[in-house]
Amino acid sequence: MPKSVFRRKIYNEILEWKEKRSDKYALLIKGARRVGKSTIAEEFAKKEFKSYILIDFAHTSKEIIELFDDTYNLDFFFLQLQQLTGVRLYEKESVIIFDEVQLLPKARQAIKYLVADGRYKYIETGSLLSIKKNTKDILIPSEEHKISMYPMDFEEFLWAIDDEVTTDTIKMLLENKKSAGNALHRNLMRMFRLYMLVGGMPQAVETYIEHNNLQVVDEIKREIIDLYEEDFTKIDGTGLAGDIYDAIPANLSSNASRYVLSSAREGMRAEQVRELIPDMLSSFTVNIAYHANNPDVGMALEKDIGRYKLFTSDIGLFITLAFKDKKYTENVIYNKLLFDKLETNLGYIYENVVAQMLVAKGDNLFYYTMNSETSNHLHKIDFLISVSDKICPIEVKSGNYRGHKSLDVFCDKFSSRIRDRYVVHTKDYKWENGINYIPVYMVPFI
Secondary structure, three states: OOOOOOOOOHHHHHHHHHHHOOOOOEEEEEEOOOOOHHHHHHHHHHHHOOEEEEEEOOOOOHHHHHHOOOOOOHHHHHHHHHHHHOOOOOOOOEEEEEEOHHHOHHHHHOHHHHHHHOOOEEEEEEOOOOOHHHHOOOOOOOOEEEEEEOOOOHHHHHHHOOOOOHHHHHHHHHHOOOOOOHHHHHHHHHHHHHHHHHOOOHHHHHHHHHHOOHHHHHHHHHHHHHHHHHHHHHHOOOOHHHHHHHOHHHHHHOOOOOOOHHHOOOOOOHHHHOOHHHHHHHOOOEEEEEEEOOOOOOHHHHEEEEEEEEEEOOHHHHHHHHOOOOOOOOHHHHHHHHOOOOOOOOHHHHHHHHHHHHHHOOOOEEEEEEEOOOOOOEEEEEEEEEEOOEEEEEEEOOOOOOOOHHHHHHHHHOHHHEOOOEEEEOOOOEEEOOEEEEEHHHHHHO
């Protein structure tokens, strides 16, 4: 776990639960391993309660585990728990944290009765919560208020490196539809590329702050990827889930209109992965964009569940995966990426980070394709988001974009449905012919 406690936006969501829902619901924080769930839960408990008990089901005593064999007599249960942990509990003023609750399903089942008892508050953290062995033979409590935790977004990364200015600058530029100017734009893009290279996993951010060395950060990211791939064997013992994850950068770089299953494993068919995808999504290690069959408000109602694109949930891990052919990624590669000097098309990297930023701000991911009426060309809209009763198409470019034919064709066809249209690129902001050309660092604020 990271030693630093970083400022996270989810803290306010937890505070809202405490103030408005904690009498009737436990809080369940879902998220990927190493994303900071345990850290934020304990930090919240320290600041907002008189006392707390943290039970880490990955590392606790046999005696505490055995307490959950019989929770019929809660007076005796709480008495033993306080004795075993050496922590005094205060009615209405204490919280009990069930960390990695998926490892002891019967503890999660007990939440129903613990919440009904009303003496204390409860926070659960977990990943891989919905895979079969973690829910088999237990009654999932309805007394859970669920929130999702994601890797640190760009603004949280800036807070971590003691930058309280950049976010306000970007918001002001976007609000006033102003370009930054050459010098400021170059600096903002360099800051954003740094975020892309480090990523939003707290351990990677902490390592960057301590060592200021991207090669050392890369080693930490590889450890996290190894951890994820070990977790994938819990989903699928054949290793197929791990292969699907590893192939995400290759899939995006091929510019295919969907995830190509054979790129993960030759001869793989859709039927083989149909049950894997929901479990991979429950691990919070991947984000998914479904093809929108009808690009309009309510896209989820007509999405094509067999046609999708996959992204890693963290851009820093994505970049490490993309260069995984080496034992480690040298600083020279990181430096070329940082200063935009790597001679390769980075569009697929920007597509992944845009997906991550949209998910972090609460958008579900959809994309759209249609055949050209005049050629064999396939028009693709990278992302569609809904705002009020309209939709906003987003096309992602890297470097010097030459055009946006797909966006033009789409907007002509569905003009009555469209609110704002965006081209996300690496150049400065401009407004032209009804299109917002926004630098990628503005995406979190649209």
